[in-house]
Amino acid sequence: DLNLAKPGCGRLVDIFVTPLQEPAGSVVIMLQERSLSEKIDRQLTHRGAGRSVAAMASVLAHEIKNPLSGIRGAAQLLEAEATDADRALTRLICEETDRIVKLVDRMSAFSEGRSAGREKVNIHAVLDHVKKVSQAGFARHIRFHENYDPSLPAVLGNKDQLIQIFLNLVKNAAEAIGESRRDGDIELTTAFRPGVRLQISGAKAPVSLPLEFCVRDNGSGVAPDLLPYLYDPFVTTKAAGTGLGLALVAKIVDDHGGTIECESLPRRTTFRVLMPMYAPARA
Missing domain, CATH: 3.30.565.10 (Histidine kinase-like ATPase, C-terminal domain)
Structure with missing residues (x-):
């Protein structure tokens, strides 16, 4: 099944032929789409990208996550004494710091630690x-x-x-x-x-x-x-x-x-x- 997009749309394929013992004179023919390779x-060419992200994540975990925890803590302290208008801003700070932390955590999934069993x-x-x-x-x-x-x-x-x-x-x-x-x-x-x-x-x-x-x-x-x-x-x-x-x-x-x-x-x-x-x- 070459999954041709529409009639008249051809695709370049490699043809593999293997003889069968039974019945005599029979062969199996396989067509493999060339574009697959x-x-x-x-x-x-992109396999190294995951390794780059892993290295970046380890740097971000130290250089960004640690300061963010301090920023979030300061925003929570300010929220206790803030007006209603300012409290909306302190909550925005907390939400955005949480979002950045989640992004760094997702990048940490690329870490090349011990492979899973x-x-x-x-x-x-x-x-x-x-x-x-x-x-x-x-x-x-x-x-x-x-x-x-x-x-x-x-x-x-x-x-x-x-x-x-x-x-x-x-x-x-x-x-x-x-x-x-x-x-x-x-x-x-x-x-x-x-x-x-x-x-x-x-x-x-x-x-x-x-x-x-x-x-x-x-x-x-x-x-x-x-x-x-x-x-x-x-x-x-x-x-x-x-x-x-x-x-x-x-x-x-x-x-x-x-x-x-x-x-x-x-x-x-x-x-x-x-x-x-x-x-x-x-x-």
Whole structure:
């Protein structure tokens, strides 16, 4: 499935042919979109961005959070003796200092401390949890559709971090659809793609990433000029956005040895996550 945008729209692909033992003379043909490797190459150029944010966060934690606590404390002391008009200003100071502290805390999530433990995880349980949380809050007005591969192998990952990945992607999808629309749809899909092998940073040989997880929505889409920078920190089109959500998603996916890509058209945007499957340790 090349997901052609419209009739007559061609795409460059690589063709892989493998013979089958039975029946005699049969072959398996796989078409892999060439642009996939180009998108992954683009993503690799941004992998250092998360490390830069981590270093920045450690500086901000000391140079900004400590003074902010003093500013907030002083504002609270002034509030006790302030007039009603001035009290509104002291509350504004407290609210803004709290907002800056939360921003620094979000950046601290990029810290390259000890990696989280990974285990055998059922991705369908993760996606069902994300759907339940979303429908109870920001996506209560959106219809969800699931298209799962029932025989999909487990993924090697950290369950909490996987939830964080897909909760961010579903939240972005819901925001792209908007609160006023009543025809919003989000589709969650899983599939096994045995032919996908990619050269991952730190690996000597191409790594198999056969597990494909997709979040698809019928929202407004991503502007073409924004796609190459989608996973860069502080890149956002939201008025109140921080631009850290997708950057954090890309870092967690990368930490899991996977990759993420985005294909976007009006009313059809797909975030595709490729990851390695769980393999029991050999005795």
